[in-house]
Amino acid sequence: MVVHKKIEILTKEYNAFVKITEDVKHAVKESGICDGVAFVITAHTTTGIAVNEGLECLESDIQSMMERLVPEDGEYVHGRFLHSYGAMAGNPTGHLKAHLTGNHCVFPIIDGKVKSGSAQDIYLCEYDGPQNREIMVTIIGE
Amino acid sequence: MKYPVIDMHVHPAFYETVCESEKQERFARDMYGLYKTGIFPEEVVFRQMECAGIDKAVLLPLDLTTVYQGVLGTNEQVKRLVGMYPDRFIGFASVDPHREDAEEVLREAFGRHRLSGLKLHPAKQRFYPMDDCMERIYSICEEYHKPIIFHSGMSAAPDALSKYAEPKLFEELAYLHPKLKFCLAHFGWPWIQETCMLMLKYPNVYADTALLYFDNAPEFYAQSFTVDMGRHWIDRSLRHQIMFGSDDPRLEMIRMKKAIEKLDMRQSTIELILGGNALEFLGMEE
Numbered sequence: 001m002v003v004h005k006k007i008e009i010l011t012k013e014y015n016a017f018v019k020i021t022e023d024v025k026h027a028v029k030e031s032g033i034c035d036g037v038a039f040v041i042t043a044h045t046t047t048g049i050a051v052n053e054g055l056e057c058l059e060s061d062i063q064s065m066m067e068r069l070v071p072e073d074g075e076y077v078h079g080r081f082l083h084s085y086g087a088m089a090g091n092p093t094g095h096l097k098a099h100l101t102g103n104h105c106v107f108p109i110i111d112g113k114v115k116s117g118s119a120q121d122i123y124l125c126e127y128d129g130p131q132n133r134e135i136m137v138t139i140i141g142e
Numbered sequence: 143m144k145y146p147v148i149d150m151h152v153h154p155a156f157y158e159t160v161c162e163s164e165k166q167e168r169f170a171r172d173m174y175g176l177y178k179t180g181i182f183p184e185e186v187v188f189r190q191m192e193c194a195g196i197d198k199a200v201l202l203p204l205d206l207t208t209v210y211q212g213v214l215g216t217n218e219q220v221k222r223l224v225g226m227y228p229d230r231f232i233g234f235a236s237v238d239p240h241r242e243d244a245e246e247v248l249r250e251a252f253g254r255h256r257l258s259g260l261k262l263h264p265a266k267q268r269f270y271p272m273d274d275c276m277e278r279i280y281s282i283c284e285e286y287h288k289p290i291i292f293h294s295g296m297s298a299a300p301d302a303l304s305k306y307a308e309p310k311l312f313e314e315l316a317y318l319h320p321k322l323k324f325c326l327a328h329f330g331w332p333w334i335q336e337t338c339m340l341m342l343k344y345p346n347v348y349a350d351t352a353l354l355y356f357d358n359a360p361e362f363y364a365q366s367f368t369v370d371m372g373r374h375w376i377d378r379s380l381r382h383q384i385m386f387g388s389d390d391p392r393l394e395m396i397r398m399k400k401a402i403e404k405l406d407m408r409q410s411t412i413e414l415i416l417g418g419n420a421l422e423f424l425g426m427e428e
Contacts, residue, residue: 010185014193014396079358086175086298087392088354130189132182 003031005137011129027137036141041104046094046128048101054121094128145417146197151352151387155214194395202261208240221255252286263293265302294326309336316344350387359401377407
């Protein structure tokens, strides 16, 4: 059986790490699936999905690492008019950070619960906010 | 900051309160040429304003009744938004100058709805600034002491020829109506030296900073404000006539505001651009 659930979040910052662990657990519980896997997938190209320890200090370090790797004042070819949008592509840093982060994570489901390590939290990583964001939770199992 | 930060150039056509159907959403996409923009709640705008450090946004609807049989936000909707969020929004009116009832619409917008100014788009509404039909519009604005924001220069919207919006076409208006304040949005790009010429000669002419057509905002501002024109022209001579505008949602408030903050000018000039000049333009200075 496959069950698809959607999580919607209005992010608050230009760059932010939003914990969605409890939302994912809730989606898995609602699915009724006892044994299987859950995929957590972002619907966007300027966000990422990551798993890490949910500590403020680590969030700050990861943010600093991203800023070093992808500085806002860098030179990016993506800074140009996009005819398909009718607008300027002003968000190259968002795309590059999303590329580094990846678009999904996967967890096993055992006895109807997400099986994760005690230190693991699931993050929506916002790199071009604030925006309305959609995350799909696809649960496969029985 | 000495003044509130005011974004003088925001389009509300995709706001939930304004864009009430899929048909209206398609119309807004087609008219602006914003092909991947969708309806979003005002809450998203407020979050973006907070992140950008913008206190108030000036909402610019557009009446396209005779040319396209539609509107991008009505004056009534703008009035409603201002009523719902008076601390966030300042509302402008729009009227299609070719409407037979244009005078009535404009008097209602200023008199009954108490909107703060008028937005006109010569290229999209297809008029030249000195067409015969315009004098009645300008007279009403003067009568109510309301400023006008004109789209000027190139428009990224489809079906909008720049021949209607060259800055020099506005000189006669500045000359004949010295008490009427008006803003040439987008700095009249690519004719920014013409815009400078008008501002230098006519103190009732303003420009906004909603220009970004190549590169990113800091790079484009550097090209426009230090290469295409003298690097001291704004800071020394035009500092009271330039207003911050983002052109949201075509351009983003956060990055446009940050680019203004990085301009190599006196801090007092930056503060005038971000809000002081807007207060004066809107007649809201204390």
